[in-house]
Amino acid sequence: xxxxxYARIAQDGFWKNNPALVQLLGLCPLLAVSATVVNGLGxxxxxxxxxxxxxxxxSLIRNLVRQEIRIPVFVLIIASFVTAVELAMNAYFHDLYxxxxxxxxxxxxxxxIIGRAESFASKHTAPKALADGLMMGLxxxxxxxxxxxxxxxxxxxxxxxxAHLMFGEDARTMTITLVEDYRGFLLAVLPPxxxxxxxxxxxxxxxxxxxxxxxxxxxxxxASIPRQVGA
Amino acid sequence: MNEVLRNMGVAAGLLMGFAIIGTxxxxxxxxxxxxxxxxxxxxALVRSLQELVPPDRYDNDPLRDRIQVTxxxxxxxxxxxxxxxxxxxxxxxxxxxxxxPDGYSGPIKLLVGVYSSGxxxxxxxxxxxxxxxxxxxxxxxxxxxxxxxxxRSIGSPYAPNWKVAKDGGYFDQLTGATITPRAIVRAIYxxxxxxxxxxxxxxxxxxxxxxxxxxxxx
Numbered sequence: 001x002x003x004x005x006y007a008r009i010a011q012d013g014f015w016k017n018n019p020a021l022v023q024l025l026g027l028c029p030l031l032a033v034s035a036t037v038v039n040g041l042g043x044x045x046x047x048x049x050x051x052x053x054x055x056x057x058x059s060l061i062r063n064l065v066r067q068e069i070r071i072p073v074f075v076l077i078i079a080s081f082v083t084a085v086e087l088a089m090n091a092y093f094h095d096l097y098x099x100x101x102x103x104x105x106x107x108x109x110x111x112x113i114i115g116r117a118e119s120f121a122s123k124h125t126a127p128k129a130l131a132d133g134l135m136m137g138l139x140x141x142x143x144x145x146x147x148x149x150x151x152x153x154x155x156x157x158x159x160x161x162x163a164h165l166m167f168g169e170d171a172r173t174m175t176i177t178l179v180e181d182y183r184g185f186l187l188a189v190l191p192p193x194x195x196x197x198x199x200x201x202x203x204x205x206x207x208x209x210x211x212x213x214x215x216x217x218x219x220x221x222x223a224s225i226p227r228q229v230g231a
Numbered sequence: 232m233n234e235v236l237r238n239m240g241v242a243a244g245l246l247m248g249f250a251i252i253g254t255x256x257x258x259x260x261x262x263x264x265x266x267x268x269x270x271x272x273x274x275a276l277v278r279s280l281q282e283l284v285p286p287d288r289y290d291n292d293p294l295r296d297r298i299q300v301t302x303x304x305x306x307x308x309x310x311x312x313x314x315x316x317x318x319x320x321x322x323x324x325x326x327x328x329x330x331x332p333d334g335y336s337g338p339i340k341l342l343v344g345v346y347s348s349g350x351x352x353x354x355x356x357x358x359x360x361x362x363x364x365x366x367x368x369x370x371x372x373x374x375x376x377x378x379x380x381x382x383r384s385i386g387s388p389y390a391p392n393w394k395v396a397k398d399g400g401y402f403d404q405l406t407g408a409t410i411t412p413r414a415i416v417r418a419i420y421x422x423x424x425x426x427x428x429x430x431x432x433x434x435x436x437x438x439x440x441x442x443x444x445x446x447x448x449x
Contacts (some may be wrong), residue, residue: 035363061249069242073249080253084260091264094271155364162372186407189364 004124006131013135020143020198021205025112029103030144031194035155038162040148041141042096043103046085048137051113053081055133058121065122074117075108082108096165112140143201150197155189157182280314283344283353284324289316293326298437304425306330306338306418315434322347322434325426328357331418335410336360339369343419345426347434350384353377354419359411366411376405376412385423393420 019025026047033043057077065073086104089097097104107113116136121129152159157179163171187193273294280286280293293314301310306329313327324346331339339359344352354377356369368374379402385393394400395412404412426433 065245066242069246072246076246076249076253080256083257087257087260087264087268091267091271094268094275184364186364190362 004128006128009128009131010135013132013137013139014142015139015205018139018143018205019112019115019136020140020147021202023112023115025115026110026140027198029106029110030140030147031191031198033100033103034144034147034151034194034197035189036152036162037145037148037160038096038166039099040144042093042100042166043107044137044141044144046089046100046104047107047110047113048134048141050078050081050085050107051116051137051140052130052133054078054113055116055121055129056126057081058117059124059126059129062122070118070122071114074114074122078113078117079108093166099162099165112136146201147194147197150201151188151193153178154185155187155193156184279342279355280316280326280344282355283326283342284316284346289318289323291315291317296437298433298435300327300429300433302425302429304421306332306421313433324352325433327422329418329422331414333410333414333417334359334361335366335408335414336362339411339414339418341415341418343422345423347430348384349423349427349430350382350387351380351419351423354380354415361411362408365405365408368405368408369411369415374405376403377415379403380419385420385427390420393417 013019017023020027020030029043029047034040054074054077058074061073082105085107086097089100089104116132120132124132149159152161157177159176159178160171160174163174167174188197277294293316296315296317297312298315299310300313301308305311305327311327313325315322316324316326324344326342326344329341329343331341337360339361340357342355342357344354346352355371356377359367359369361367361369369377371377388401392399392401393416395402395404395409395416397404397409398413400416402412402416
């Protein structure tokens, strides 16, 4: 197993292998809850927390668990953490919990989590697995927030609506009204808006990647004798 | 054969170990958060009751003065808790949950407050799965639609007008969502009719009511 550096882990989680935009894992909560920034952030952070905890645990026990029962064990670990997070959210962010409702328990079925447990945490040391869990989780959160911002701005003409659910009463003023008396654009709020929004985000990411790649190649071509390009 | 059995035993033992650890984690969290969750739920309930009837109008604790009733008019088959507010022992208002079973995408749960006179103190949506942007405008956070029930009673508007405007009734519908308001109007009307017919029972002191519920069940 080749060693992976922390910079690489961060880069993978946020960009190159972003669970939402590249691996396309965990779409169920992603599409359902991303109608506003606050919802996206809430679910994203809950997922990140579960992902970090489960990655760490899976890595710690990786030499203890036999191959044939690793999947049930992973599922058990993930489900336990999700239940714990759900209870904690109900206790400390009661109103947000009421809005996110069923999607908190559904974190159990987020394939990104078991995916990371299987493909990364079970093969790497604990600190690396924890870092991977955090970075993948934050990458997922980032995608959720970006999609949430897009849908909220287009759908309702606001940003950070209902921020008080997460940050307390003082945060009521955080809500930014982009357009006064906005009539709303229903498509962005409804599920199809989530699909279209996600498609646009992926397209945007690909365009950016393409640009970067081309710039790199050009610099390469100028700097050295043309050589084999690719890989 | 023995080899297989031994492997199975070890795997099962490992799995059991993890099950115990996992359950332990969940139990500890549950114990640690239980009180706070109960307190949260109670606080949320108190807040919503106070929003319907100002707390200085009654002098008892409605959360304690409660009974269970079972009636089809409340939209569910199981028993429902009714909280009563009194002033100097006289019935002032009661609060309960009414479910409109026929929302656009499933039941809509409502918190209803009604004064002893039969006039609605107000209605709030507790939970629903209506279409975001259309049916969800029944939430007070989104629009004032639900406030049009404030002060209404079974005779005001006149019974045949307890419909949405589209059906020739008194109440506004929501653009693009007719089924949702229709379900709510119907559920509230049904509840008010039930309230009028069972006024004495609903406000009866807790011990008598248990009897009444038992009779009702027979």
